[in-house]
Amino acid sequence: MSNIRRFCFSCDLKDDPQLIEKYKEYHASGxxxxxxxTSIKDAGIVDMEIYLTGNxxxxIMEVDETFDPAKKAAMDATNPKVQEWEKLMDTFQQKLPWAENGQKWLPLEKIFKLDQ
Structure with missing residues:
Protein backbone atom coordinates (compact mmCIF):
# COMPACT_ATOMS: atom_id res chain seq x y z
CA MET A 1 0.00 0.00 0.00
CA SER A 2 1.34 3.42 -0.97
CA ASN A 3 2.20 5.96 1.69
CA ILE A 4 0.63 9.16 0.29
CA ARG A 5 1.29 12.36 2.19
CA ARG A 6 -0.36 15.75 1.70
CA PHE A 7 1.31 19.15 1.78
CA CYS A 8 -0.57 22.47 1.52
CA PHE A 9 0.93 25.85 0.66
CA SER A 10 -0.19 29.42 0.08
CA CYS A 11 1.10 32.31 -2.00
CA ASP A 12 -0.34 35.62 -3.17
CA LEU A 13 -0.73 36.95 -6.67
CA LYS A 14 -0.25 40.63 -7.41
CA ASP A 15 -3.67 42.21 -6.89
CA ASP A 16 -4.23 43.04 -10.55
CA PRO A 17 -7.24 41.45 -12.32
CA GLN A 18 -5.44 41.24 -15.69
CA LEU A 19 -2.40 39.53 -14.16
CA ILE A 20 -4.63 37.13 -12.22
CA GLU A 21 -6.49 36.15 -15.41
CA LYS A 22 -3.19 35.60 -17.25
CA TYR A 23 -1.91 33.43 -14.34
CA LYS A 24 -5.10 31.38 -14.53
CA GLU A 25 -4.55 30.92 -18.29
CA TYR A 26 -1.03 29.56 -17.67
CA HIS A 27 -2.50 27.05 -15.22
CA ALA A 28 -5.60 26.06 -17.21
CA SER A 29 -5.85 22.40 -18.20
CA GLY A 30 -3.14 21.56 -20.73
CA THR A 38 7.25 16.30 -15.81
CA SER A 39 9.52 17.82 -13.17
CA ILE A 40 6.64 17.76 -10.68
CA LYS A 41 5.91 14.09 -11.33
CA ASP A 42 9.62 13.15 -11.34
CA ALA A 43 9.90 14.55 -7.80
CA GLY A 44 7.32 12.10 -6.43
CA ILE A 45 4.35 14.46 -6.54
CA VAL A 46 1.40 12.31 -7.57
CA ASP A 47 -1.25 15.04 -7.55
CA MET A 48 -1.26 18.82 -7.31
CA GLU A 49 -4.13 21.30 -7.28
CA ILE A 50 -4.09 25.09 -6.97
CA TYR A 51 -7.11 27.06 -5.78
CA LEU A 52 -7.68 30.81 -5.90
CA THR A 53 -9.71 33.24 -3.84
CA GLY A 54 -9.23 36.93 -4.53
CA ASN A 55 -5.47 37.08 -5.11
CA ILE A 60 -2.47 20.99 -2.32
CA MET A 61 0.19 18.40 -3.15
CA GLU A 62 -0.11 14.67 -2.65
CA VAL A 63 3.25 12.94 -2.68
CA ASP A 64 4.52 9.39 -2.56
CA GLU A 65 7.29 7.93 -0.40
CA THR A 66 10.00 9.12 -2.83
CA PHE A 67 9.21 12.83 -2.34
CA ASP A 68 11.84 14.90 -0.53
CA PRO A 69 11.43 18.71 -0.48
CA ALA A 70 15.20 19.28 -0.44
CA LYS A 71 15.68 16.94 -3.39
CA LYS A 72 12.88 18.71 -5.30
CA ALA A 73 14.51 22.10 -4.61
CA ALA A 74 17.87 20.80 -5.85
CA MET A 75 16.26 19.32 -8.98
CA ASP A 76 14.51 22.62 -9.70
CA ALA A 77 17.69 24.66 -9.17
CA THR A 78 19.48 22.71 -11.91
CA ASN A 79 16.58 22.58 -14.38
CA PRO A 80 16.74 25.56 -16.79
CA LYS A 81 13.11 25.17 -17.89
CA VAL A 82 11.89 25.17 -14.27
CA GLN A 83 13.99 28.28 -13.62
CA GLU A 84 12.46 29.96 -16.70
CA TRP A 85 8.94 29.05 -15.48
CA GLU A 86 9.67 30.34 -11.97
CA LYS A 87 10.99 33.63 -13.37
CA LEU A 88 7.82 33.97 -15.45
CA MET A 89 5.58 33.14 -12.46
CA ASP A 90 7.43 35.76 -10.39
CA THR A 91 5.85 38.40 -12.65
CA PHE A 92 2.45 37.33 -11.24
CA GLN A 93 3.22 36.20 -7.69
CA GLN A 94 4.17 38.10 -4.56
CA LYS A 95 5.19 36.85 -1.16
CA LEU A 96 2.73 36.69 1.68
CA PRO A 97 3.04 39.65 4.09
CA TRP A 98 4.56 37.43 6.81
CA ALA A 99 6.96 35.57 4.49
CA GLU A 100 10.69 36.04 4.85
CA ASN A 101 12.83 37.22 1.93
CA GLY A 102 13.16 34.51 -0.67
CA GLN A 103 10.01 32.68 0.44
CA LYS A 104 7.12 32.47 -1.97
CA TRP A 105 4.96 29.39 -1.31
CA LEU A 106 4.55 28.99 2.46
CA PRO A 107 3.43 25.75 4.11
CA LEU A 108 0.01 25.78 5.75
CA GLU A 109 -0.53 24.51 9.27
CA LYS A 110 -3.32 21.97 9.59
CA ILE A 111 -5.50 23.12 12.48
CA PHE A 112 -8.59 20.93 12.00
CA LYS A 113 -9.49 17.50 10.67
CA LEU A 114 -12.96 16.03 10.80
CA ASP A 115 -12.81 12.76 12.69
CA GLN A 116 -14.00 9.85 10.63
Missing amino acids: NAWPEIT RLFM
Whole structure:
Protein backbone atom coordinates (compact mmCIF):
# COMPACT_ATOMS: atom_id res chain seq x y z
CA MET A 1 0.00 0.00 0.00
CA SER A 2 1.34 3.42 -0.97
CA ASN A 3 2.20 5.96 1.69
CA ILE A 4 0.63 9.16 0.29
CA ARG A 5 1.29 12.36 2.19
CA ARG A 6 -0.36 15.75 1.70
CA PHE A 7 1.31 19.15 1.78
CA CYS A 8 -0.57 22.47 1.52
CA PHE A 9 0.93 25.85 0.66
CA SER A 10 -0.19 29.42 0.08
CA CYS A 11 1.10 32.31 -2.00
CA ASP A 12 -0.34 35.62 -3.17
CA LEU A 13 -0.73 36.95 -6.67
CA LYS A 14 -0.25 40.63 -7.41
CA ASP A 15 -3.67 42.21 -6.89
CA ASP A 16 -4.23 43.04 -10.55
CA PRO A 17 -7.24 41.45 -12.32
CA GLN A 18 -5.44 41.24 -15.69
CA LEU A 19 -2.40 39.53 -14.16
CA ILE A 20 -4.63 37.13 -12.22
CA GLU A 21 -6.49 36.15 -15.41
CA LYS A 22 -3.19 35.60 -17.25
CA TYR A 23 -1.91 33.43 -14.34
CA LYS A 24 -5.10 31.38 -14.53
CA GLU A 25 -4.55 30.92 -18.29
CA TYR A 26 -1.03 29.56 -17.67
CA HIS A 27 -2.50 27.05 -15.22
CA ALA A 28 -5.60 26.06 -17.21
CA SER A 29 -5.85 22.40 -18.20
CA GLY A 30 -3.14 21.56 -20.73
CA ASN A 31 -1.45 24.98 -20.58
CA ALA A 32 1.31 24.34 -18.03
CA TRP A 33 4.58 23.66 -19.80
CA PRO A 34 5.15 19.90 -20.18
CA GLU A 35 8.66 20.21 -18.74
CA ILE A 36 7.10 21.63 -15.56
CA THR A 37 4.53 18.88 -15.12
CA THR A 38 7.25 16.30 -15.81
CA SER A 39 9.52 17.82 -13.17
CA ILE A 40 6.64 17.76 -10.68
CA LYS A 41 5.91 14.09 -11.33
CA ASP A 42 9.62 13.15 -11.34
CA ALA A 43 9.90 14.55 -7.80
CA GLY A 44 7.32 12.10 -6.43
CA ILE A 45 4.35 14.46 -6.54
CA VAL A 46 1.40 12.31 -7.57
CA ASP A 47 -1.25 15.04 -7.55
CA MET A 48 -1.26 18.82 -7.31
CA GLU A 49 -4.13 21.30 -7.28
CA ILE A 50 -4.09 25.09 -6.97
CA TYR A 51 -7.11 27.06 -5.78
CA LEU A 52 -7.68 30.81 -5.90
CA THR A 53 -9.71 33.24 -3.84
CA GLY A 54 -9.23 36.93 -4.53
CA ASN A 55 -5.47 37.08 -5.11
CA ARG A 56 -4.58 34.29 -2.63
CA LEU A 57 -3.49 30.91 -3.94
CA PHE A 58 -3.72 27.57 -2.11
CA MET A 59 -1.77 24.57 -3.37
CA ILE A 60 -2.47 20.99 -2.32
CA MET A 61 0.19 18.40 -3.15
CA GLU A 62 -0.11 14.67 -2.65
CA VAL A 63 3.25 12.94 -2.68
CA ASP A 64 4.52 9.39 -2.56
CA GLU A 65 7.29 7.93 -0.40
CA THR A 66 10.00 9.12 -2.83
CA PHE A 67 9.21 12.83 -2.34
CA ASP A 68 11.84 14.90 -0.53
CA PRO A 69 11.43 18.71 -0.48
CA ALA A 70 15.20 19.28 -0.44
CA LYS A 71 15.68 16.94 -3.39
CA LYS A 72 12.88 18.71 -5.30
CA ALA A 73 14.51 22.10 -4.61
CA ALA A 74 17.87 20.80 -5.85
CA MET A 75 16.26 19.32 -8.98
CA ASP A 76 14.51 22.62 -9.70
CA ALA A 77 17.69 24.66 -9.17
CA THR A 78 19.48 22.71 -11.91
CA ASN A 79 16.58 22.58 -14.38
CA PRO A 80 16.74 25.56 -16.79
CA LYS A 81 13.11 25.17 -17.89
CA VAL A 82 11.89 25.17 -14.27
CA GLN A 83 13.99 28.28 -13.62
CA GLU A 84 12.46 29.96 -16.70
CA TRP A 85 8.94 29.05 -15.48
CA GLU A 86 9.67 30.34 -11.97
CA LYS A 87 10.99 33.63 -13.37
CA LEU A 88 7.82 33.97 -15.45
CA MET A 89 5.58 33.14 -12.46
CA ASP A 90 7.43 35.76 -10.39
CA THR A 91 5.85 38.40 -12.65
CA PHE A 92 2.45 37.33 -11.24
CA GLN A 93 3.22 36.20 -7.69
CA GLN A 94 4.17 38.10 -4.56
CA LYS A 95 5.19 36.85 -1.16
CA LEU A 96 2.73 36.69 1.68
CA PRO A 97 3.04 39.65 4.09
CA TRP A 98 4.56 37.43 6.81
CA ALA A 99 6.96 35.57 4.49
CA GLU A 100 10.69 36.04 4.85
CA ASN A 101 12.83 37.22 1.93
CA GLY A 102 13.16 34.51 -0.67
CA GLN A 103 10.01 32.68 0.44
CA LYS A 104 7.12 32.47 -1.97
CA TRP A 105 4.96 29.39 -1.31
CA LEU A 106 4.55 28.99 2.46
CA PRO A 107 3.43 25.75 4.11
CA LEU A 108 0.01 25.78 5.75
CA GLU A 109 -0.53 24.51 9.27
CA LYS A 110 -3.32 21.97 9.59
CA ILE A 111 -5.50 23.12 12.48
CA PHE A 112 -8.59 20.93 12.00
CA LYS A 113 -9.49 17.50 10.67
CA LEU A 114 -12.96 16.03 10.80
CA ASP A 115 -12.81 12.76 12.69
CA GLN A 116 -14.00 9.85 10.63
